[in-house]
Amino acid sequence: MGCLDDNEVVDFMEGRLDASRREAVEAHLADCATCRRVLARTAEALLPTGSDDAAQEPFLAPLRGLLPGDQVGRYRVLHRVGAGGMGVVYAAEDTELRRNVALKLLRADPSQPAGVLGARLKREARAASLIQHPNVVPVHDVLALEDGSPVLVMDLLVGESLRVKLDREAPLSVRETAEILLPVLSGLQAAHALGVVHRDLKPENIFLSVTATGERDVKIVDFGVAKLTALDGPAAQSAGMTDTGALVGTPYYMSPEQAFGEKNVDARADLWAVGVILYECLAAKRPTEADNVGQVLKALAHMSFPALETVAPSVPPGLAALVAGLLKERSLRIPTAEEAKKRLAEAVSSQEQPIPPRTIRWPRWLALGLPLTLATAGLLWGVGFPSTTESPAAPSADSASSPTVHVVDSTPMPSFAPIPTPPSASTAKPVPPARSAPAPRTHANPSITPTPSAVPPATQDPTKLMIQPPF
Amino acid sequence: MLLHSLLPVRFTAMAFARATAALQGLWHGLAGACTLPGMDEDDVRQRMSTWRQAWPDVNVEPEKVVEFVRSRLSDTDLEEVHGPDLYLACGCLYGSPSAIEAFDRGFLSHVPDFIRRIDRSEAVAQEVQQILRERLLVGTASSPPRIADYAGRGPLMSWLRVVAVRVALELQRSRKPAVPSDEGQAEGLPATDDPELDYLRVRYGTEFREAFTESLTALDPRQRTILQLYLVDGLNIERIGQVYQVHRATVARWIAGTRDELYDETRRRLREKLHLDAAEFESIVRLVRSQLDVSVRRILEEGATE
Numbered sequence: 001m002g003c004l005d006d007n008e009v010v011d012f013m014e015g016r017l018d019a020s021r022r023e024a025v026e027a028h029l030a031d032c033a034t035c036r037r038v039l040a041r042t043a044e045a046l047l048p049t050g051s052d053d054a055a056q057e058p059f060l061a062p063l064r065g066l067l068p069g070d071q072v073g074r075y076r077v078l079h080r081v082g083a084g085g086m087g088v089v090y091a092a093e094d095t096e097l098r099r100n101v102a103l104k105l106l107r108a109d110p111s112q113p114a115g116v117l118g119a120r121l122k123r124e125a126r127a128a129s130l131i132q133h134p135n136v137v138p139v140h141d142v143l144a145l146e147d148g149s150p151v152l153v154m155d156l157l158v159g160e161s162l163r164v165k166l167d168r169e170a171p172l173s174v175r176e177t178a179e180i181l182l183p184v185l186s187g188l189q190a191a192h193a194l195g196v197v198h199r200d201l202k203p204e205n206i207f208l209s210v211t212a213t214g215e216r217d218v219k220i221v222d223f224g225v226a227k228l229t230a231l232d233g234p235a236a237q238s239a240g241m242t243d244t245g246a247l248v249g250t251p252y253y254m255s256p257e258q259a260f261g262e263k264n265v266d267a268r269a270d271l272w273a274v275g276v277i278l279y280e281c282l283a284a285k286r287p288t289e290a291d292n293v294g295q296v297l298k299a300l301a302h303m304s305f306p307a308l309e310t311v312a313p314s315v316p317p318g319l320a321a322l323v324a325g326l327l328k329e330r331s332l333r334i335p336t337a338e339e340a341k342k343r344l345a346e347a348v349s350s351q352e353q354p355i356p357p358r359t360i361r362w363p364r365w366l367a368l369g370l371p372l373t374l375a376t377a378g379l380l381w382g383v384g385f386p387s388t389t390e391s392p393a394a395p396s397a398d399s400a401s402s403p404t405v406h407v408v409d410s411t412p413m414p415s416f417a418p419i420p421t422p423p424s425a426s427t428a429k430p431v432p433p434a435r436s437a438p439a440p441r442t443h444a445n446p447s448i449t450p451t452p453s454a455v456p457p458a459t460q461d462p463t464k465l466m467i468q469p470p471f
Numbered sequence: 472m473l474l475h476s477l478l479p480v481r482f483t484a485m486a487f488a489r490a491t492a493a494l495q496g497l498w499h500g501l502a503g504a505c506t507l508p509g510m511d512e513d514d515v516r517q518r519m520s521t522w523r524q525a526w527p528d529v530n531v532e533p534e535k536v537v538e539f540v541r542s543r544l545s546d547t548d549l550e551e552v553h554g555p556d557l558y559l560a561c562g563c564l565y566g567s568p569s570a571i572e573a574f575d576r577g578f579l580s581h582v583p584d585f586i587r588r589i590d591r592s593e594a595v596a597q598e599v600q601q602i603l604r605e606r607l608l609v610g611t612a613s614s615p616p617r618i619a620d621y622a623g624r625g626p627l628m629s630w631l632r633v634v635a636v637r638v639a640l641e642l643q644r645s646r647k648p649a650v651p652s653d654e655g656q657a658e659g660l661p662a663t664d665d666p667e668l669d670y671l672r673v674r675y676g677t678e679f680r681e682a683f684t685e686s687l688t689a690l691d692p693r694q695r696t697i698l699q700l701y702l703v704d705g706l707n708i709e710r711i712g713q714v715y716q717v718h719r720a721t722v723a724r725w726i727a728g729t730r731d732e733l734y735d736e737t738r739r740r741l742r743e744k745l746h747l748d749a750a751e752f753e754s755i756v757r758l759v760r761s762q763l764d765v766s767v768r769r770i771l772e773e774g775a776t777e
Contacts, residue, residue: 006633010625015716023692030692030699040704041636043714045585 001028004035009042071095072151073143075103091156101140102156104222105149130194135187137207137221157219159209162277166203170284171312174319177281178348180206181274183218185341188274191223192267192337198223199265201273202253203280251293252276252286256300257330268333271340275326278344282319283312287327303329318347518554525555529570531562539564543623556627563608563618571608574618578631579603585632586639599639607634671755675745679759682740683770686733694729701726703771734763 001024004012011017012025029036071077075092081102090103129139141153162180166172172180184206191198198205200222207219251259255272258265280286287305288296299305305327309320322343325334334340519533539561540552562570582603583596590596610616621630672679687695697715700706706714708722715722738756745752759766 006620006630006637007622007624009633010629013714014625014629016624026696027692030695033699033703036696036699037640037704038633038637039714040700040706040710041586041589041640042633043706043710044588045632045636 001025003032004028004038009035009039013039013043072103072145073141075101075153077103092153094153100156102154104152104154105145106152131187131191131196131223133187133190135183135218135220136191136223137219139223152222154221157207157209157221158211159207159216162203162206162208162281165208166280166284170281172281174282174316174348174351177278178344180208180218180281181278182341182344184220184277185274185337185344187218187220188267188270189337189341191220192270196223197265197267198270198273199258200253201270201277203277206277251296252288254300255330256303259297259300267337268330268335271326271333271335271337272330274337274340275323278319278323278326279308282315282323283308285311303327316347316351318343318350322347518549519558522554522558526559526562526570526573529559529562529567529573531558531565531567531570535565536561540623552623553626554623556621557623560618560621560623560627564616574608575604578628581628582631582635585635589636589639589643595639595642599635599642602638602642603631603635606638671751672758675741675755678744679737679741679755679766680770682744683733683737683759683766685740686736687767687770689736690729690732694725694732697722697725698729698733698767699771702768730763730767733767734760 004025008017008025012022017025029039072092074094074096076095078091078093078100081089081091088105090105092101092103093099094101131138137154137157139152139154143151143153145151184201188198188201198220201220205220205222207221209217209219211217253273253276255265255269258269276286276288287308288299290296290299307320308315308323309317312320322334322340325343326340327333334343515537516533519536522536523529523531536558540549540554540557543552543557559570559573563574579600582600583593586596586599606616607618608616617634621627690698697711700711700714701708708719708726712719712722737759741756741759742752745755747755
């Protein structure tokens with residue numbers, strides 16, 4: 001096609017072209033600098049001069065993120081697994097313990113100097129690492145990149161998040177809801193006993209994992225992560241809106257005390273989130289479902305949302321009462337995970353036979369097909385999955401690494417048993433690598449290409465530059 | 472004689488035929504002029520009256536407006552056209568002083584805002600406004616006023632924004648001195664402080680350039696466009712998001728993903744082209760990576776000016 005006329009530029013910018021016409025215009029724009037320039041300068045005229053992208057969008061800083069082969073402390077990046085509102089997840093190899101791990105690169109909080117962040121990181125990581133519970137994914141290590149971006153080192157899991165399951169299957173049965181939430185409450189109980197609050201519990205952070213032996217399990221991920229990012233306190237309101245956009249970051253699961261910036265957020269905030277998740281599992285919608293953040297906050301302020309029994313009349317009364325007891329103003333809320341767990345078990349057992357808390361049976365198709373299907377889908381926990389409407393480009397960003405994802409995810413994984421933190425090379429038994437690293441690199445010139453052994457152990461000083469050029 | 476006697480008759484007949492044809496044409500014209508697909512005359516007049524309410528001082532003959540609208544309805548539903556804007560544009564096309572005044576006051580006055588990112592100076596803004604006045608409202612002997620090009624599918628203001636930007640870019644191009652070619656440009660990779668890397672840069676610049684250009688071509692058009700809008704045209708992600716109707720965070724992920732893909736693909740192609748030992752290869756790849764954005768910008772800009 002020829003150059004765009006002025007009406008076509010407007011049609012393109014205002015989304016009035018049908019798919020085939022739009023495709024033709026995009027093909028033309030890719031090769032026509034003149035039309036692209038007109039488009040760019042016109043788009044600029046739409047808004048007043050904006051702020052700096054790099055400040056707003058840390059991923060766009062030069063050398064954004066990590067690339068295969070990068071050395072972060074003692075971890076060598078294998079490939080990118082997925083990206084979402086909270087950060088980017090990479091599969092990596094622990095070069096000391098010879099096992100695969102997940103590196104989660106979080107957004108740096110631009111308001112915090114790198115040093116302050118480093119100190120906070122250490123403190124929070126220490127707190128999070130105290131939780132030794134089968135339903136909590138431990139953070140093995142916390143590092144910081146040069147720009148202050150925190151990197152969490154965790155187990156590489158196989159499975160899917162509760163978010164994915166809900167998007168596909170909600171509403172869930174009472175039994176299945178309990179199978180998922182009882183272990184979650186167990187994990188929360190253990191964490192709360194240590195004084196650690198999750199603060200950002202949501203279906204994205206509840207992972208339905210499949211272990212190496214094919215067993216299913218429920219894991220809470222990202223304990224303490226909220227404190228490492230801007231997703232805490234008053235900043236969370238704007239962060240939820242501007243950083244992640246759409247509905248991913250909307251504070252549906254945030255307790256009123258968090259949403260309105262109270263400082264002494266405690267374990268009850270997590271219980272509010274459990275209430276919202278229970279509600280969503282059973283009703284296929286969240287109590288504060290709304291078009292925008294403002295309306296969510298308004299509903300929180302007035303505690304105005306429909307009771308569970310009105311939107312899901314088949315829910316047993318005991319369960320509806322439990323949800324109502326969790327979605328209350330803090331002083332009236334069910335105060336402990338232990339009590340919530342007890343009431344959940346009772347509510348379910350009143351309907352049917354009691355469920356052993358951690359003996360979970362997922363559907364057979366899930367057991368058989370999950371490792372394969374999800375591996376290719378670029379699964380991983382804790383990241384929002386790019387929606388299908390987001391782009392032709394977004395999937396292709398991951399497509400380069402998808403064959404590797406497939407290999408990693410379908411390979412038997414190391415045990416999920418908690419590993420002492422920080423792991424030490426002298427005490428930890430080397431585990432054979434589940435997957436071989438990329439072709440070994442030989443470095444003829446050490447001045448240009450430091451060998452992995454020259455990289456300081458990650459735990460020595462996380463605030464220092466931990467990323468080494470890979471070559 | 473016969474001829475003479477017949478002449479008046481012939482003339483009379485011809486005149487009659489002409490008059491009839493003219494009358495028929497007038498009749499069809501008027502009947503056609505005041506109807507639009509799917510609407511009778513009353514509906515059309517009602518619609519005109521509604522459109523006119525936006526510009527109470529602007530008086531344009533309904534027939535002219537109907538004709539103006541009808542010629543733009545080939546691929547647009549009447550319900551989707553921007554009627555009041557078309558009404559005003561039509562008034563301007565037919566030289567209605569009140570329409571021109573309304574256009575000048577309500578639309579052309581915004582032009583300085585539209586072109587501020589291209590040129591901030593007041594003088595240029597005034598010049599662009601003047602050029603637009605002449606092109607859009609006056610026209611030339613060979614072409615009608617260009618406001619006739621407005622299709623009415625989008626708002627008149629959006630259309631004017633594009634036209635204004637085009638004029639400002641033309642003006643800028645006509646005044647910009649030719650940029651002398653950059654010595655380092657031929658290699659595709661920018662110079663570095665490291666003598667060893669610099670040697671590699673010069674030695675393998677051509678191969679890098681080929682690998683990079685091939686990788687760029689292999690991207691899909693949208694990836695290439697967005698990368699260029701971002702790196703070459705300097706459009707920020709907020710605005711790219713507006714153009715593509717997605718959130719800025721999505722654009723950020725697109726760009727990051729495209730950069731990764733470009734880097735991986737360039738690296739793969741370089742490995743095929745260069746038969747280097749591992750250390751040398753990794754050094755040049757390191758250089759590619761560290762300078763990726765600069766290289767992208769440089770090569771794409773060069774392509775854009777070719």
